Every structure is written in C-alpha cells, then in structure tokens.
Amino acid sequence: MQKPLIDIQNVSFQYDYTQVLKNISFRVEEGDFLALLGPNGSGKSTLLKIILGLLKPMSGEIKLFGEPSATFKHREWIGYVSQKSNAFNSGFPATVQEVVKSGLTKKIGLWKRPGRDAKEKVYQALQAVGMEKFIHRNIGELSGGQQQRVFIARALVSEPKLLILDEPTVGIDHENVQSFYDMLVTLNREQGITMMLVTHDVDIVSDRISHVACLNQTIHFHGYKGDFDTISQNTLDAWYGHAVRKIH
Numbered sequence: 379m380q381k382p383l384i385d386i387q388n389v390s391f392q393y394d395y396t397q398v399l400k401n402i403s404f405r406v407e408e409g410d411f412l413a414l415l416g417p418n419g420s421g422k423s424t425l426l427k428i429i430l431g432l433l434k435p436m437s438g439e440i441k442l443f444g445e446p447s448a449t450f451k452h453r454e455w456i457g458y459v460s461q462k463s464n465a466f467n468s469g470f471p472a473t474v475q476e477v478v479k480s481g482l483t484k485k486i487g488l489w490k491r492p493g494r495d496a497k498e499k500v501y502q503a504l505q506a507v508g509m510e511k512f513i514h515r516n517i518g519e520l521s522g523g524q525q526q527r528v529f530i531a532r533a534l535v536s537e538p539k540l541l542i543l544d545e546p547t548v549g550i551d552h553e554n555v556q557s558f559y560d561m562l563v564t565l566n567r568e569q570g571i572t573m574m575l576v577t578h579d580v581d582i583v584s585d586r587i588s589h590v591a592c593l594n595q596t597i598h599f600h601g602y603k604g605d606f607d608t609i610s611q612n613t614l615d616a617w618y619g620h621a622v623r624k625i626h
C-alpha cells in the first residue's frame with residue numbers, strides 16, 4: 379500500500395496556556411487536493427507549522443512520506459507558501475528571477491552555487507504559474523496576485539511533491555482568484571503535485587478540490603468533498619461555532 383505524504387496521529391498542541399489542537403489525526407494521500415477549512419483562530423496555521431516542523435507538538439506523531447517528521451530529510455519535497463509572503467512594497471530590491479532562484483537553496487544548500495540548469499528551472503517554474511514574461515521585473519512592482527504566483531514558483535523550483543499554501547488568495551482581487559485556483563488545479567492534475575490549502579474561499583474552491591478537512595481545535599470532518607457536501611448546514615454551523623455559507 380502507498381504511504382501517505384502526511385500522516386498525523388493524535389497530535390495536540392498548546393501555546394502557553396491556550397490549547398489549540400486536541401488529538402488531531404488525519405492523512406493526506408498522494409494526489410489529494412485538500413482544503414483545510416475552519417473559523418478564525420481554529421488552529422489551521424498552527425497545524426501547518428507543525429507539519430512543516432516549525433512547531434513541535436506536545437504529544438502525538440507526525441510522519442512525512444512515511445518517515446517520522448524529526449528524522450525526515452527531504453524538506454525540499456514540501457513547498458510552502460505562507461499567508462504573508464506577498465506583502466512586498468514597491469521598493470523591494472529583488473527581481474522575480476532572484477526571488478524564484480532563492481527557492482533553490484533548499485535543494486542545493488545555502489553555500490553551493492546554483493548549477494547551469496538553475497536558470498532553466500527558474501524559467502520553467504515561472505512558466506508553470508504563467509509569469510515567465512515578468513522574469514526581469516522587480517517583485518515589488520507586481521500586483522498581489524502576480525506576487526503570489528511568483529511565490530508559488532519559488533516553492534515549485536525545488537520540484538516539491540507536496541505544496542502547502544496558507545490562505546494564498548489574500549490580497550488577490552476577486553476576478554483573479556478563479557484563475558489562480560485553476561493554476562493550482564493544473565499543477566495538481568498535470569504535474570501530480572499534492573495540494574494542501576488553507577482557505578476561506580470555500581465557495582470558489584469547492585469545484586476544484588478532492589478532499590476537505592474541517593478543523594476547529596479537533597478535526598470535525600475529513601473525507602471526500604462529495605461526502606462533505608452531504609453534511610447539513612446545522613452541523614456545519616455547530617462545528618464553526620457560528621453560521622457559515624455552505625459550499626456546493
């Protein structure tokens with residue numbers, strides 16, 4: 379049987395005296411396009427940080443690609459784009475090419491020079507997000523949505539098998555959100571990159587995802603998107619602690 383890319387077993391976490399995650403268990407399998415949903419403060423970013431090894435759980439176990447997280451060596455297999463990555467101002471002195479190239483350090487190490495094919499890899503990553511024409515532009519001159527595509531390219535350049543995105547459409551205007559998600563679907567279907575995405579755009583993303591996990595300190599639901607659709611509005615409101623718009 380294939381090993382899950384992420385396998386979380388009974389994970390709990392608290393900051394100081396605030397318990398944020400209680401006994402979380404779930405798996406992300408190869409090829410999944412998973413949306414992690416939940417209200418503000420429900421622990422979504424915290425869970426991502428634990429998966430990425432940036433925070434250590436109080437209890438429980440995490441395996442990445444079948445390996446215990448603590449000894450997992452292939453961090454370059456996991457691309458991550460954080461919530462605030464596109465908060466650049468127009469004075470930031472780096473070109474798109476430089477920003478994307480910086481994503482290669484995870485693969486080749488900080489002190490080694492990128493090889494001759496680094497340029498080609500940077501170009502291909504930018505092509506995958508439709509941003510190759512902007513390669514020589516200053517990152518700070520781009521729109522929020524364009525910057526976010528560049529940060530996806532930065533994550534793609536080390537050829538990840540799994541891409542973790544924390545609210546990637548924050549700062550992207552409404553008309554561009556659809557095409558942004560379409561690009562993620564293409565990466566998932568054509569390049570086989572497994573996607574785990576925290577989002578509040580539940581109505582927009584719903585046609586594109588395969589799985590849903592619903593978190594509010596505990597995992598209330600994890601399964602196929604089709605099964606999530608059968609959950610009643612009242613149940614969903616109770617999980618969130620307030621009324622939410624159901625996705626169809």
Ligand SMILES: Nc1ncnc2c1ncn2[C@@H]1O[C@H](COP(=O)(O)OP(=O)(O)OP(=O)(O)O)[C@@H](O)[C@H]1O
Pocket residue numbers: 393394396398416417418419420421422423424425
């Ligand atoms: N560094 C920290 N120290 C103390 N408490 C924190 C810290 N980071 C987050 N918290 C708290 O932990 C809880 C979960 O926060 P987290 O950022 O994981 O939620 P979230 O689901 O990602 O929220 P949002 O949708 O608003 O981004 C919140 O109550 C938050 O105030």
